Amino acid sequence: MRFQTPLIPAVLIRRYKRFLADVRLMDGQEVTAHCPNPGSMMGLADPGLPVWLEPNDDPKKKLKYGLRLIEVDDALVGVDTGAANRVLRESLNVGEIPGLTGYDRVLPEQKYGTGSRIDFLLQGAGRRDAYVEVKSVTLSRRPGLAEFPDSVTARGTKHLGELAAMVDRGHRAVLVYLVQRTDCATVSVAADIDPAYAAAFATAKEAGVEVLCLSCAISSERIDVLGTLPYETAPAGRR
The missing domain is CATH 2.40.50.580 (OB fold (Dihydrolipoamide Acetyltransferase, E2P))
Structure with a gap:
């Protein structure tokens, strides 16, 4: 982008x-x-x-x-949360996101759940619909570790429940953590900042919601998806 x-x-x-x-x-x-x-x-x-x-x-x-x-x-950190969707959409459109290739249609901002909109609905012949929710990650309190969220997010917790409901209906549900900073190698949930979100995240993962963590190449000219990052299962926080 x-x-x-x-x-x-x-x-x-x-x-x-x-x-x-x-x-x-x-x-x-x-x-x-x-x-x-x-x-x-x-x-x-x-x-x-x-x-x-x-x-x-x-x-x-x-x-x-x-x-x-x-x-x-x-390190450079992208603080425009809205940019995360634009960055991901460019990569989805050209089939560059691992695990999210082979879809014919990339539909942004589709209604689903209870008064919510999914960031992207992916559709393709012979494939299950994929509901993709994007979260912009900018917090890092430990060298190399990116964390989400950086504050309590009731909206984010609600989204996790709605993603799990999509899995229950036979669809794919993918939670994308887009790390908009250039100094992180792993990603985790900041359970100490929002315990309710962390609990909902664990429940969603158990229900079959997929988690995809992506790094970014960032400069004063553009932001692009760089590659995948591992998710650290241990609760994050100050250690």
């Missing part, structure tokens, strides 16, 4: 109200950028961190910059 416009460097001053971030551009000008991430952004919101912004000239948008990347200890 190529960014629509070239990113420009800046320095984070503060992130607040979840969706706002004050930053300092390289010329010293201070501006407010849109922060497209509803999570806690634990470890990614410290003042002084280098960031990368995407400018826009849309007259309908009040904020002229969007926060896209943050640099932490020489």
